[in-house]
Amino acid sequence: MGKSIVEAEVDIAVPDGYTSVLATIVGRIKEAQTRAMVSVNRELIEVYRDIGKTLYEQQQNSGWGDAVVEQLAKDLQKSFPGMKGFSSRNLWNMKDFYSSYLGNEKLQTLSAEISWSHKISTFIEVFRSTRAGILHADDEEE
Numbered sequence: 001m002g003k004s005i006v007e008a009e010v011d012i013a014v015p016d017g018y019t020s021v022l023a024t025i026v027g028r029i030k031e032a033q034t035r036a037m038v039s040v041n042r043e044l045i046e047v048y049r050d051i052g053k054t055l056y057e058q059q060q061n062s063g064w065g066d067a068v069v070e071q072l073a074k075d076l077q078k079s080f081p082g083m084k085g086f087s088s089r090n091l092w093n094m095k096d097f098y099s100s101y102l103g104n105e106k107l108q109t110l111s112a113e114i115s116w117s118h119k120i121s122t123f124i125e126v127f128r129s130t131r132a133g134i135l136h137a138d139d140e141e142e
Contacts, residue, residue: 069092
């Protein structure tokens, strides 16, 4: 592992307080980077929610299904070749998240504070638990 910039060797004689000033500047930059990442995450989640809303509405109003969403995924991947997250599966996840938060403003607000990957893993876990419970209940009825 490399040295942090605060511990870096210097080529000149530095004045008293230099290391402290450097540490302060490094800290400010790191804080700004963190704030930027949080901001980008919020914006992406809002875009994903909007995509989910669009897919939900198109499915309800125009009967969009697997083939159309698959084509949309391909076109989005072509439009944004370096960006991940536009597989058809992820597009369906966006639609499912939108519909699961539909009509619940508190959950929508809270969801903006949680990363997309955390939402996906939570959704999958809840889905698996619910599905397992339904399957188990069906077994008991037989």
